[in-house]
Amino acid sequence: MLITFLAARTGTRIERIDIGDIDAENVTAFLDYLEDERGNSTATRNTRLSGIRAVLAHALPAHLEHAGTITRVLAIPPKRHPKPMLEFLTPAESDALIAAPDRTRWTGRRDHALLVLAIQTGLRISELTSLTYADIRLGVGANVTCTGKGRRTRSTPLTSTTVAVMTGYLAERRARPGEALFCGPRGQHLSPDALEHRLKIHVATAAAECVSIADKHVTMHTLRHTAAMTLLTHGVDISVIALWLGHQHTQSTDAYLHADMAIKQAAIDRTRPPNTDPGTYQPEPDILAWLATL
Template identity: 45%
Template structure:
């Protein structure tokens, strides 16, 4: 095995080359994959009594990975859904390894064949009109932070933006006037546009006037933060 096809070098290249440069995945994906391999390396070290730097690809076989996934559920209380997220990260690594170390094709095929675990999907719940009104009414409109919170809640309730999407919004991402809408870079680095209702447009315009920020300023600006 050459130096650049050892497990440590492949894992490093997977993060720096595959994820960051080639696929340009989001920081959230990087963090999720990092956490997966931190857990896997700790488990392998305890089971094989070898430091991560001395692990080989041959040792990270399907039986060990299945045992690791079972360990997550049985001893750490990981849900089936989270187990599948960990497995997806491991699969992504081995798909990359398949291109870099084809001499491990059999091992890789076995790892990629590990099935995801089925789980019941709960129906998507939503707030009633009364609950929405109560949530918006809970904000203190006599305070700066209360007015900000009501504006962001109204925007989230109307558009369904995630918290991470909300806090990353800048005024240049919001288009007022005819065809008012908000643009955001969401999951999978996909840009989407969502139309805005008149009441949401009015709330955003009022908030923007109070904030007096530039187009590059974040919508969720914390008071006292630099523009």
């Protein structure tokens, strides 16, 4: 992409682009082009910059005659941008979404089981799509086992509600071909795009019963956030939530603390004077009239 951009910008044929053309000015113009014309996000812009810097850092020892040019490109800082607040579903929204699939059809019963499992366990979309029969145990100590990032294997316990749903689903699923837990028409594993597509359909259906869900950008990762926020609101320690989600460091889980306004409200309530009732301040009915007399 950078070479094509440089060829158009400099009026040079692609095969004649030299490493000297990759200077700080041209690279900055390329990054601006990504955001302004291609509509890429700031995160994508920074990822492209990291790729360019990695290649130039590798090329530097062999092209010391361009050391000054390359060093200035390596000094281009990534663009800072505010991180958006985590989006998650309320209990009412979760219930509406789980009830959305048409359970008179096989695909609806499959999607219902998938949503129940996803919202309760918080598995990543890649972890959900790779599940097989052997990964779920519904007896004593019911749990689902998956392989997540870094090839780390973890087991997540299942609630009695999830066990009941999965028991009914598996009884029907075993009559179909393949070993994928959530399968397509021919028994193959569903793709991430297929899951997102099905979720979009069910969100639209759920919006008819729960209007607030229509205002949210709901993805499969939103269901993961929902599982984490459910644990947090029930008083589960943040380090346990990190283990539950398969985070290698608890810093990745700290974002849920910022997203939970109930925790912040409880903290500010504890800072009120002892004789003050918790809650939002409500002025006296005649306070404005009294102020007008001053």
